[in-house]
Amino acid sequence: MSGWTRRVEEALGTAVASFAPLAGGCVGEVYRARLSDGRDIVVKVDGRAEPRLDIEGRMLSFLAETGTIPVPEVLHASPRLLAMTLLPGGSRFSPAAEAHAAELLAALHAIRGAAHGLPWDTLIGGLPQPNAPCASWVDFYRDRRLLPMADRALEEGALPRGMHRRLAAFCGRLDGWLEEPEHPSLLHGDVWTTNVLAVGGRVTGFLDPAVYFGHPEVELAFITLFHTFGEAFFGAYGALRPVRPGFFELRRDIYTLYPLLVHVRLFGASYLSGVDNTLRRHGF
Numbered sequence: 001m002s003g004w005t006r007r008v009e010e011a012l013g014t015a016v017a018s019f020a021p022l023a024g025g026c027v028g029e030v031y032r033a034r035l036s037d038g039r040d041i042v043v044k045v046d047g048r049a050e051p052r053l054d055i056e057g058r059m060l061s062f063l064a065e066t067g068t069i070p071v072p073e074v075l076h077a078s079p080r081l082l083a084m085t086l087l088p089g090g091s092r093f094s095p096a097a098e099a100h101a102a103e104l105l106a107a108l109h110a111i112r113g114a115a116h117g118l119p120w121d122t123l124i125g126g127l128p129q130p131n132a133p134c135a136s137w138v139d140f141y142r143d144r145r146l147l148p149m150a151d152r153a154l155e156e157g158a159l160p161r162g163m164h165r166r167l168a169a170f171c172g173r174l175d176g177w178l179e180e181p182e183h184p185s186l187l188h189g190d191v192w193t194t195n196v197l198a199v200g201g202r203v204t205g206f207l208d209p210a211v212y213f214g215h216p217e218v219e220l221a222f223i224t225l226f227h228t229f230g231e232a233f234f235g236a237y238g239a240l241r242p243v244r245p246g247f248f249e250l251r252r253d254i255y256t257l258y259p260l261l262v263h264v265r266l267f268g269a270s271y272l273s274g275v276d277n278t279l280r281r282h283g284f
Contacts, residue, residue, distance in 0.1 A: 004045050008033060008083060011076040019043070032086065041075065044082040051079040055123050059209045060084065066186065068107040070205045087205035089197030095232035096201025102229075102236035104203055105188070105219065109241060113184035113213030116140035124190055124210035125266050127152075131212045138178050140214065141258075142171045149261040158264050163275060167257075170284040177254055177282070179244065184213035191219060192226040217247055221255030224248075253278045 005016045015036035022030040022042065031043045046053050057077025064071050072084035093101070115133035117140060122129045130148055134140035150167050153159035159167075188195075189210030197205040220243065223229055237243070257278055263271040 004031075004043070004081070007045075007081050008043055008076075011078070011081060012083060033083075040086045042072065042084050042086050046080050052123055052126070053077065053082040054079045055121075056208070057082050057084075058120075059122055059211045062211060063108075063188070063206070063209055066108065066111055068111065068186075069104045069188070070203065071209070072205060072207065087197050087207075089199045089204035091193045091196060091198070093196070093198050093203075093229060094201055097198040097203055098229045098232035099236035100201060101196065101198075101203045102233045103240065104206075105191070106237055106240040108188065109185040109216040109219070111186040113186060116184045116212070116214050117144060118212045122189070122209075122211055124262055127262060127265060129189075129210055129212070137180050137184070137215050138175045141178065141218070141255075142174050145258045146171055146261065149258065149265070153261055153265050156265060158268065159261070159272070159275075163272065163279070166279050166284045167275070170279055170282060173282075174254070177250060178215075179251070181215045181217075185216045187212060187214050187216065187219045189219070189222075191223050191228055193228050196228065215255075216241065217243070217251055218255040218258065220247065221252045222259050224252055225256045225259055253281065 005019065008016050012035070017034045017036050019031045019033050022032050029045050031045070033041050033043045035041065044053055044056070054077045057074045060071050061074050061077075063069060064073065070087070072087055074082070074084050076083040115135055116137050117133040118131040119133065121131050127149075130144050132144065134144065146167065150159055150164055154161065154164045188206055189212060190208055191206070195207045196203060197207070220234075220237070223233070234243070257275060260271050260274045260278075264275065
């Protein structure tokens, strides 16, 4: 770690007393560093051929500027090195913490965008996430989310060709099931258990975002797919931003297709059954 230690010291202008590995993160290696002034920080490093940690830093700073949800402060962001403040907390959520998470995400979703997407591309789990703005949510979800992720999965050999054909046909029918939102909402984009920290009844931080403006239902579907939060969250969220009928019965499964395709690429064939089941339920 001596080379990375020197890079952190050069970037922050402070000596590093120690490094200790931390779990988590799909991109690079994650460490807890103690600086000579006594501060503990989180350091991510990426030695791959095409590092992208600067994008993660940009996403965190973008969320911080909204003032709506707690995120780490970015101390330094470059493609190979990301340094940020260490937030307290763990990933076990009391009902009060779930309700607090609902308040925070409802406030985030109240931030309006001019279109679905962003002027710049982001990442999800280290995978490129295209965000070219689109006026129609249905078009955006089809052309910037499902089809690009499925195409890359097919090219990499992670998605069978027959399933890709079924998914492409299914995408041609999305406007029969999905609704346009009242407005494009700012989304964290990757709210699963280890990307949220809490202490007692309060959420202390949201980590590893995959930000863009889109339909809040895709965020809610992600939360249900990985059981990040339960009834306390949805009760509190629904009181602030009512969820339209048909989400839990129909649209949720359609929106979980995107994170399932992400996981097919990242973690393999065990996630194909989820894609297959949703396609079958809709006649494909």
